Amino acid sequence: MEIKSSENESFRLVYEEVFPVVMRVAYHVTYNMDVSEDICQEAFIRFYEKNIDFRSVDEAKYWLIRVTKNLAINVMKRKSREQAMVDKIKKAPKVPVRNGEDALIDSETRTLVREAVEKLPEKLKSVLVLKEYADLNYKQISGILHISESNVKVRVHRARKIMESMLDREEMHVS
Amino acid sequence: MCLDDQILNTYLDGELTEPWKTQVEEHLNYCVACKTRFGQLRTLHAVVSGSRLEEQEIAPHKEKVFQFIERNYMEKKNKIGFLHKDFRIKTPMLLSAAAAFVFVLVGALLIGPSTQAEPNGLIPRVVPATEGSVVQVRATEGLAASQVLENYPLEEILKYLDSRGYEVDLRVKGIQPMGEEADEPAVPVVEPVVEPTVTE
Numbered sequence: 593m594e595i596k597s598s599e600n601e602s603f604r605l606v607y608e609e610v611f612p613v614v615m616r617v618a619y620h621v622t623y624n625m626d627v628s629e630d631i632c633q634e635a636f637i638r639f640y641e642k643n644i645d646f647r648s649v650d651e652a653k654y655w656l657i658r659v660t661k662n663l664a665i666n667v668m669k670r671k672s673r674e675q676a677m678v679d680k681i682k683k684a685p686k687v688p689v690r691n692g693e694d695a696l697i698d699s700e701t702r703t704l705v706r707e708a709v710e711k712l713p714e715k716l717k718s719v720l721v722l723k724e725y726a727d728l729n730y731k732q733i734s735g736i737l738h739i740s741e742s743n744v745k746v747r748v749h750r751a752r753k754i755m756e757s758m759l760d761r762e763e764m765h766v767s
Numbered sequence: 768m769c770l771d772d773q774i775l776n777t778y779l780d781g782e783l784t785e786p787w788k789t790q791v792e793e794h795l796n797y798c799v800a801c802k803t804r805f806g807q808l809r810t811l812h813a814v815v816s817g818s819r820l821e822e823q824e825i826a827p828h829k830e831k832v833f834q835f836i837e838r839n840y841m842e843k844k845n846k847i848g849f850l851h852k853d854f855r856i857k858t859p860m861l862l863s864a865a866a867a868f869v870f871v872l873v874g875a876l877l878i879g880p881s882t883q884a885e886p887n888g889l890i891p892r893v894v895p896a897t898e899g900s901v902v903q904v905r906a907t908e909g910l911a912a913s914q915v916l917e918n919y920p921l922e923e924i925l926k927y928l929d930s931r932g933y934e935v936d937l938r939v940k941g942i943q944p945m946g947e948e949a950d951e952p953a954v955p956v957v958e959p960v961v962e963p964t965v966t967e
Contacts, residue, residue, distance in 0.1 A: 636836055637840065640841070641840070697814060697817040701818065705815055705818040720815070724819070749773040749776045752772075
């Protein structure tokens with residue numbers, strides 16, 4: 593289905609499907625809900641105002657993910673120059689109360705994962721976030737990041753290796 | 768030879784193509800070390816991916832951002848000022864408008880007012896005499912009326928007046944009808960031409 597980003601119907605269709613994905617991408621790069629919301633808002637405003645024709649919802653989705661990822665990376669670069677400010681704005685999302693049976697990952701493990709992802713170098717972080725949180729395959733990631741599929745494969749492997757070394761496997765609890 | 772982590776990760780992500788995929792599956796069936804290692808990588812993937820932001824955490828932000836864009840961009844787009852409106856007319860619409868104009872024009876010519884003026888409008892105003900029942904109509908009163916009346920033959924004017932219930936008496940100056948009294952006053956005329964005298 594062809595998508596015209598400035599047409600309200602097309603916009604709503606894409607927004608419904610893509611917003612959760614770009615919100616996850618923004619959040620797992622910045623780990624700040626308010627900043628992530630601003631980034632997503634900016635990405636969708638650009639999407640609406642640019643009036644771009646896409647061949648499909650997926651094409652629009654890849655465009656939005658690329659813009660969101662770049663905005664999030666830029667925010668982190670800017671904030672890293674102001675380290676004191678970073679610590680000030682960072683805050684954990686308000687995790688809803690869930691009963692123990694529903695919880696796949698406990699909050700302690702989530703915090704460990706978050707700290708590990710934050711420490712990843714930018715190139716590896718981008719690939720890992722798109723793989724683990726945007727549920728994209730290697731080909732889609734290569735298209736968004738403009739790198740080869742084999743490069744994606746290598747980066748996924750390296751990112752997981754670092755993640756593993758940073759996470760204490762004894763503390764990872766999967767129910 | 769055992770499998771390295773990169774191959775296992777690629778297999779884990781469902782990205783390994785044949786024939787390597789089948790070879791890896793066969794190897795994992797009998798190699799305990801690789802099977803254990805694969806289990807660790809799968810757990811790592813489950814933990815990292817499972818620590819994602821969840822739908823219920825996203826929902827309020829999704830609603831908020833949409834409302835912002837709807838209010839500030841989508842609704843404003845619908846309220847474009849008069850000067851910024853797109854006045855371009857598509858060709859089919861232009862042709863339709865031209866066809867409609869021609870249709871109306873032809874229709875107006877066919878059913879519009881006839882080129883022959885309405886007799887009612889041509890008959891000079893009749894002023895009833897204050898005394899007696901004889902009124903005079905002077906074709907020469909008013910240039911427009913005399914010009915129009917010139918287009919009608921006398922017979923036609925008389926016929927029309929007759930149909931409207933007027934009794935028309937025509938007299939020629941200086942000639943007395945036979946059998947009538949000679950001292951009957953003649954109708955005053957301005958021009959020495961035949962004029963209709965209308966008697967109600």
